[in-house]
Amino acid sequence: MQRINRTPSSVIAVFLLPSLIGFIMFILIPIVMAVGISFTNFSGGPRFRFMGFQNYLQAFRSADFQHNFWITLVFTFWTVLFQIVLGLGFALILNERLWARNLFRGILFLPNVLSSIAVGLAFMLIFDPQRGPLNQLLRSWGMDPPLWLGSEKTSLLTIILVTVWQSFGYYMVLFLGGLQTINRSLYEAASMDGAHAIRKFLSVTLPGLSPIMFYSITIAIIRAFQVFDQIFIMTGGQLGGGPAGSTSVLVFDIYRNGFAFFRFGYASAESVILLCVVFIVTFIQYRGQNRWVTYDVV
Amino acid sequence: MKRFFSVILIIGCISLVGLYAGGKGEEKTSKPGGPTTVIYYLWDDPSLKPVVDGFNAAQKEVIVDARYIPSPDYETKITTLLTAHAEMDAYMQKRQSDMFAHFDNGFIEPLDAYLKQPGVDTRAVDAYREAVTIEGTVVAVPWRGAAYYTFYNKKLFEKAGISTPDVYVKEGTWTWDKFAEVSRKVSSGDGTVYGATVYIWGSNHLFMQSQNMKPIIDSKGNIDYDDSVHRFFKMRKELEEAKAMWPLIDMKVTKSHYSKQFYDGKAAMLLIGEWFPGFMLSGRDQNLLKGFTWNDWGITRLPCDSKPYITQGNPTFNHVTSYAKQKEAAFRFIGWMGGPEGAKIAAKAGVLPATITPEVKEILANAIPDPQSLEYFTESKKAYPMLMTKYGSRIEVLVNNLLEEYLLGKISDKDFDARFRAGLKEIIQTTN
DSSP states (O other), rough: OOOOOOOOHHHHHHHHHHHHHHIHHHHHHHHHHHHHHBOOOOOOOSOOOBBBHHHHHHHHHOHHHHHHHHHHHHHHHHHHHHHHHHHHHHHHHTTTTTTTTHHHHHHHHHHHSOHHHHHHHHHHTOOOTTTTTHHHHHHHHOOOOOOGGGSSTTHHHHHHHHHHHHHHHHHHHHHHHHHTTHHHHHHHHHTTOOHHHHHHIIIIIHHHHHHHHHHHHHHHHHHHHHHOOOHHHOOOOOOOOGGGTOOOOHHHHHHIIITTOOOHHHHHHHHHHHHHHHHHHHHHHHHHHHHHSSSOOO | HHHHHHHHHHHHHHHHHHHHHHHOOOOOOOTTTTOEEHHHHOOOTTTTHHHHHHHHHHSSSSSEEEEOOOOGGGGHHHHHHHHHTTSSEEEEETTTHHHHHHHHHBBBBBHHHOOOOOOOOOOHHHHHHGGEEETTTTTOEEEEOOOEEEEEEHHHHHHHOOOOOOHHHHOOOOOOHHHHHHHHHHOSSSSSSSEEEOOOGGGGGHHHHHHHHEEEEEETTTTOEEEEEEHHHHHHHHHHHOOOOOOHHHHHHHOOOOHHHHHTTEEEEEEETTTHHHHHHHHHTOOOOOOOOOEEEEEEEESSSSOOOOOEOOOEEEEEEETTOOHHHHHHHHHHHHHHHHHHHHHHHHOOBBOOOOHHHHHGGGGSSSHHHHHHHHHHOOOEOOOOOOTTHHHHHHHHHHHHHHHHSSSHHHHHHHHHHHHHHHHHHHOO
């Protein structure tokens, strides 16, 4: 019997060390500190005291927190929905043998590699109610254009549109990768059974893509809960966000409480609540995947 | 064996983390017998660099090592640096009300003992003592003075055929009602020329409140305001509806700067602070003034219903950090900045210095278009330091939010007071 040469534990340890140090320094310690600070009235200096669950109670009672949480949920729902639907739709189209499809794939993915700051600034100009090219175009067609970021009715929608525009290409690439792993013979078998296109999509494509879909939805939800850059840039971060608090998401409120009001304890409590919400949502998805995610379609 | 290596791995990680977490950054110490180096943080305002250069050129004992932080990030970064006890001997405060949290956390050195030293010029502190004092302790030395004014475009008034605001000031009728009336008259009514611009900052909507010397929430946590907050909001809404005032939401969304509106000749009046002549100098030098020349603008008092005249203003000031390595040298520098020498450099840049001497006034004359404007700019007056309590930043955000909701019709006149009071009570209850 041949003896298996195992890599010595010391070598494994040496290779693991850099990642472990990074994990401890940049993830574990900050999380532990944030949880610890959330139980205090820490405001940046050495003079702080233990407050128990007071920051958490304050957050749950605060009308601002409830409003910001609701805005975050609305943002997350619509952003994730559009990102997944558009990502999947374009992946299906660009999976076909089209002229210059690689070029289109590149173009649609391109916004994803751009800085959110640059994208935010560019769209601020495009959505400018008076001088922006979009409203000038709409006016030239005889329409009464909206104020976009200038109205509490459309500001969040505008941010959602920009976020979706910037990121759906990423999910498209993931879905394209998934589509190419589905065994072609399954489609041939379905055709022989008389399945039409929609039936093939529902019975072959979707089950085949379900692991990618699960991953994409999970990542999209986590990212949406963390949204900050676009809102900070496009609706005046230092100046309080969109009109009448219409774009005040939770992370924006965390930033403001920490760095403008010196309520680091309260801001940490908000962060921990956000962490718990993201964890619960992800856990529910993880537990629910058995019902719809198929790993054996090849 | 596995357990052994796991233990080694964890110990290695913890040691490295500890080593770097407790490690020291770059240190810049003064050489024995050589000049003392003061590390000073400020933001990248072009008018500030000449002051540092001026101090370094004026003497040989202290060298100021200026660390510039981009202006939009300044408040956040300075707080982070102070929390981390980053090497810093002195710094300039950008959001003035932050000094309460900084002082409360023990980052700021009390300056009373330094100010009592022989030969120390205390004129800047004396001029703005209320704004730089916390519980009877002086914590900063002002560099830039503080006052809001009415800046006006003479050409637009001439075109509209009405008197400029200085005429009403001389008559003693430059009240807020007159301001509203003049704004309507001078505006084109179609959004081409607005009568007035009041910028988006919440504090700029508290001018009337400042003139009544009501702090909204005082330093002891008592609510103290009157109906002038609502009155100002109402005036703004009516003027915006009449296209006589530049719409706040439009300014915020488009990030349109008040200086551009004035440069473009699209705002007949601008209610803004003492730094604006510096902007006008830049505008002139870069040929940005449209439809008017350097001699076609003027400065006069803010509208005011009460007598004697009161304006609003928080000076810009410097602190010495409590953990500074070079406290004496740092104080010497910020004292110099607030004194006549620093004032001359500030005056050259077109900003109102904290200390005004005849020489400073002479220099300021080059940044102000006419002698009458210079008189109004430098006259002795009370500037009420609005929102200078630990509640200040939160009150400003509350004012911003309520103002936007009010302008969008989400709060009625009837509900305004209840909403404002409820917001203030929450601030008092939840501020550390």
